[in-house]
Amino acid sequence: MALETLISELTARIPPERLLQQRPQLAPYESDALTSLRARPRAVLLAGTQEEVIDAVRLCHAHRVPFVARGSGTSLSGGSLPIEDGIVIALNRLNRIIALDPRQRLAVVEPGIINLDVSRAAAPHGLYYAPDPSSQPICTIGGNVAFNSGGAHCLKYGMTANHVLGIKAVLPDGEVVQLGGASLETSGPDLTGFFVGSEGLFGVALEITLRLLPKPEAYRTILASYDSLAAAGQAVSDVVAAGLLPGAMEIMDRLAIEAAEASVNAGYPRDAAALLIVELEGEAVEVDAEFAHLRRVIERSGAGEIRVAADEAERARIWKGRKGAFSAVGRLSPNYIVQDGVVPRSKLGEALQRIEALSAAHGTRVANVFHAGDGNLHPLILYDGRVPGALERAEDLAGEIIHMCIELGGSITGEHGVGMEKRRHMPAMFSPDDLALMSSVRRAVDPLELANRGKMLPAGQTQVTAGQHEQAVTDHG
Amino acid sequence: MADRLAPVAVEHVAQVQEAVRAFDRVTVRGSGTKPALAIAPSYDRAQPLDLRGLRGIVEYEPQEYTFTARAGTPLAEVNDLLAANGQYLPFDPVLVEAGATLGGTVASGLSGSGRLRYGGVRDFILGVRFVDGSGATVQGGGKVVKNAAGFDFPKLLTGSIGRLGVIVEVSFKVFPAPPAYRSLLVHFPSFSPALEAIYALTTQPFDLVALDLLPGDEPTGAKEGWTLALRIGGAKALLASRLDRVQRILAAGDAVSSPAGDAEASFWREAAEFAWAPAAANLVKVALTPTQIPALESRLVATPVPCRYTVAGNVLWIAWPDALAKLDSILNELGLAGVVVRGQATVPWIGRAPTSAFARRIKSALDPHDKFAPLYPD
Numbered sequence: 029m030a031l032e033t034l035i036s037e038l039t040a041r042i043p044p045e046r047l048l049q050q051r052p053q054l055a056p057y058e059s060d061a062l063t064s065l066r067a068r069p070r071a072v073l074l075a076g077t078q079e080e081v082i083d084a085v086r087l088c089h090a091h092r093v094p095f096v097a098r099g100s101g102t103s104l105s106g107g108s109l110p111i112e113d114g115i116v117i118a119l120n121r122l123n124r125i126i127a128l129d130p131r132q133r134l135a136v137v138e139p140g141i142i143n144l145d146v147s148r149a150a151a152p153h154g155l156y157y158a159p160d161p162s163s164q165p166i167c168t169i170g171g172n173v174a175f176n177s178g179g180a181h182c183l184k185y186g187m188t189a190n191h192v193l194g195i196k197a198v199l200p201d202g203e204v205v206q207l208g209g210a211s212l213e214t215s216g217p218d219l220t221g222f223f224v225g226s227e228g229l230f231g232v233a234l235e236i237t238l239r240l241l242p243k244p245e246a247y248r249t250i251l252a253s254y255d256s257l258a259a260a261g262q263a264v265s266d267v268v269a270a271g272l273l274p275g276a277m278e279i280m281d282r283l284a285i286e287a288a289e290a291s292v293n294a295g296y297p298r299d300a301a302a303l304l305i306v307e308l309e310g311e312a313v314e315v316d317a318e319f320a321h322l323r324r325v326i327e328r329s330g331a332g333e334i335r336v337a338a339d340e341a342e343r344a345r346i347w348k349g350r351k352g353a354f355s356a357v358g359r360l361s362p363n364y365i366v367q368d369g370v371v372p373r374s375k376l377g378e379a380l381q382r383i384e385a386l387s388a389a390h391g392t393r394v395a396n397v398f399h400a401g402d403g404n405l406h407p408l409i410l411y412d413g414r415v416p417g418a419l420e421r422a423e424d425l426a427g428e429i430i431h432m433c434i435e436l437g438g439s440i441t442g443e444h445g446v447g448m449e450k451r452r453h454m455p456a457m458f459s460p461d462d463l464a465l466m467s468s469v470r471r472a473v474d475p476l477e478l479a480n481r482g483k484m485l486p487a488g489q490t491q492v493t494a495g496q497h498e499q500a501v502t503d504h505g
Numbered sequence: 506m507a508d509r510l511a512p513v514a515v516e517h518v519a520q521v522q523e524a525v526r527a528f529d530r531v532t533v534r535g536s537g538t539k540p541a542l543a544i545a546p547s548y549d550r551a552q553p554l555d556l557r558g559l560r561g562i563v564e565y566e567p568q569e570y571t572f573t574a575r576a577g578t579p580l581a582e583v584n585d586l587l588a589a590n591g592q593y594l595p596f597d598p599v600l601v602e603a604g605a606t607l608g609g610t611v612a613s614g615l616s617g618s619g620r621l622r623y624g625g626v627r628d629f630i631l632g633v634r635f636v637d638g639s640g641a642t643v644q645g646g647g648k649v650v651k652n653a654a655g656f657d658f659p660k661l662l663t664g665s666i667g668r669l670g671v672i673v674e675v676s677f678k679v680f681p682a683p684p685a686y687r688s689l690l691v692h693f694p695s696f697s698p699a700l701e702a703i704y705a706l707t708t709q710p711f712d713l714v715a716l717d718l719l720p721g722d723e724p725t726g727a728k729e730g731w732t733l734a735l736r737i738g739g740a741k742a743l744l745a746s747r748l749d750r751v752q753r754i755l756a757a758g759d760a761v762s763s764p765a766g767d768a769e770a771s772f773w774r775e776a777a778e779f780a781w782a783p784a785a786a787n788l789v790k791v792a793l794t795p796t797q798i799p800a801l802e803s804r805l806v807a808t809p810v811p812c813r814y815t816v817a818g819n820v821l822w823i824a825w826p827d828a829l830a831k832l833d834s835i836l837n838e839l840g841l842a843g844v845v846v847r848g849q850a851t852v853p854w855i856g857r858a859p860t861s862a863f864a865r866r867i868k869s870a871l872d873p874h875d876k877f878a879p880l881y882p883d
Contacts, residue, residue, distance in 0.1 A: 130708060131708060131795070131796075134794075154708065175653065177653075184623075187651065189657065190624055197863075206860055207860075209792070210794045212625070212819040212820075213625065213792040213816065213820050214614075214664065214842075215614075215790065215844040216666075216844070216854070216880070217614075217864065218614065218627045218663045219661070219864055221660030221661070221663070222658075222867070224657065224660075226656060230863075242707075244710055245710040265568060310710075310712055311711065311712055311747060313743050314740065314747070370647075370651050373650075374569060402651035403650065403651070437648060437649070438652075439649055439651070439652040442652060442653060443653050445653050445654075446655070454655065457654055458655060462643050465643045465870070468870040469867060469870040472866040472867065473863070
């Protein structure tokens with residue numbers, strides 16, 4: 029059998045402590061941050077070198093065994109869910125910084141390096157790596173590249189793709205390619221940008237060239253409370269209409285505030301229905317002038333309490349509550365689904381009201397924490413997985429929220445990717461022709477569909493034609 | 506060349522689909538401001554599609570910082586509309602006055618000096634609608650500022666020079682425009698200290714809009730040395746003090762001029778129109794990094810040609826007066842790749858041959874019947 033031949037070939041090459049095959053060893057890899065889905069791989073390879081990754085991909089190709097590359101397993105969309113009886117190639121040990129070039133503001137890294145470790149290494153040179161997903165203390169750059177991760181600063185700075193200049197990758201048949209390079213510019217199609225966000229379907233990134241930025245000289249952070257989510261959303265529109273370009277604008281609702289307070293004691297006003305955090309960054313004189321402008325806008329926006337971070341400690345505390353909000357919500361509920369839809373910013377108020385109504389109609393609690401500057405919602409749908417049918421009800425509500433985002437002209441995902449979780453919603457956002465071309469591209473790169481099989485493209489996508497949307501249902505139940 | 510087919514004047518997307526299905530070979534043109542990008546010797550008999558009639562802004566919500574427009578829309582029209590709302594295209598499009606269209610700008614992937622601040626075309630494109638080689642209309646990306654759904658066709662089509670599909674509509678992110686600009690021109694007697702100045706400036710937390718390096722003494726017109734041209738933007742009242750700070754980290758004693766107002770604006774407008782490049786010369790863009798420049802300069806010093814390093818030493822624009830074979834061999838030797846935008850090339854690519862394994866597979870999916878010219882020569 030091909031699978032067992034593959035396993036014996038891997039066993040001959042890899043010491044047993046780095047080729048996990050026993051059930052207890054495999055358990056931690058059966059799931060990622062989308063914990064409602066599980067699948068048991070045949071084996072997990074803890075890759076020690078790029079050559080081992082290339083070898084493993086070639087062997088998988090030779091024996092037609094599907095594989096999933098995995099970093100820290102923080103995907104909220106099930107993007108690193110293993111394939112049943114496939115191979116997991118774990119990349120955490122490939123965590124070297126191959127080159128750090130402060131003069132040219134470049135870092136060349138391996139995929140297993142943790143996002144925050146790039147900024148830590150760059151810090152002594154006054155530089156940092158801009159994309160900052162909330163999971164940045166644990167998530168890896170390889171995963172960020174695969175899912176084009178975002179964070180709180182995307183309006184001004186863009187997503188992961190905007191910070192990746194070059195990628196050395198092993199394609200699903202074992203061919204190694206270099207896309208892009210070290211220059212901010214290229215000639216020819218932006219293949220690097222195309223690889224980013226391909227959710228592992230194009231193979232495994234082995235070396236990634238990142239653009240670093242000078243750490244902003246000054247930050248000014250303001251926190252304002254509102255008596256409704258709609259009022260906080262309107263304040264965001266006011267800030268944008270004023271011609272300001274904040275580094276970040278974040279909103280949390282009552283449930284999220286409560287959770288953050290209970291968890292990290294950020295000192296947020298507890299009686300607010302919504303909190304808005306706005307942060308400006310840049311050259312000190314400019315930030316000071318813009319901050320005076322921002323403050324006037326916020327003061328006129330009907331805010332209750334307004335707090336200005338007086339120092340770095342206070343700023344850090346404001347952000348600690350926001351960045352810890354997802355895990356804090358874990359205190360309120362045994363389980364939750366994090367949604368990631370995007371709406372045009374001017375429709376934020378409408379979207380939030382509709383989520384509130386949907387939440388009430390379904391009798392399911394929803395906490396809201398979101399990147400307001402980008403219109404990127406993160407409704408956290410709370411449920412108790414021990415109650416039969418609760419997960420299904422939560423998923424139904426999530427689906428309705430996603431369809432609302434599309435109806436308002438937005439997207440099904442801003443930064444978490446499609447993964448397993450949202451692939452059944454792809455036909456609502458993309459036409460059969462759009463999906464057919466994605467599928468052709470996938471098969472042109474990976475005819476055997478070995479690399480992260482089953483992710484992003486709707487199930488049965490290869491057969492999807494006009495009028496057949498209904499068949500595109502997930503097979504995980 | 507004389508027997509080239511007359512272009513089809515496209516006004517509707519359906520005409521593009523029909524043409525792609527009906528003809529064996531199809532090429533696309535807009536205003537023809539970057540003619541060398543269309544060069545494909547074996548495709549002389551291709552049916553040209555003129556997309557200038559497929560124009561107009563489809564959606565623009567200033568509060569969203571986004572717009573959607575048809576491919577043939579002139580950039581000048583886009584810029585005017587954005588400016589009326591205090592916004593701009595931060596990637597600083599080139600050849601706007603020459604008539605460049607939005608579709609051609611995406612297909613060429615070219616950005617101007619001002620892309621230093623926030624990024625290039627690839628960083629601001631949000632969505633693309635295009636006709637692929639089977640004649641299907643495909644939408645990639647979206648219209649909102651953040652989106653991670655599906656393969657990133659908007660980025661793939663950026664720089665694809667009409668060889669992966671016919672771009673018919675694009676969506677972009679825009680930003681509030683800086684209310685005012687100031688510039689500084691600093692003359693250096695030789696190349697090396699000018700390059701050091703680039704390193705010094707770009708590793709500091711200055712929000713520079715542009716940082717170019719050009720031969721000669723720009724203000725006096727003398728031929729010696731190099732001129733570093735930098736631009737900042739923002740609130741008018743702060744510009745003078747911000748510029749002072751920037752200037753303080755440059756070596757004392759360098760000759761400095763600080764254009765303002767119309768002179769400042771036209772200095773950068775002329776840069777975006779390549780006013781410095783003789784019309785008869787080959788205009789070539791080379792992607793590189795600052796550390797690669799000294800070796801290149803040592804090869805070019807023997808035959809000084811008009812040129813300009815932009816984006817803090819990440820791009821060289823060069824106006825090569827003679828046959829391109831020599832430049833091609835110099836670039837090849839140094840492992841540099843470029844693209845010929847205007848002039849007498851046999852293919853648009855120059856220098857290091859692009860690694861095409863991944864691109865070839867993508868091309869086969871988007872253009873299975875070779876309706877469009879080959880992406881790279883075989």
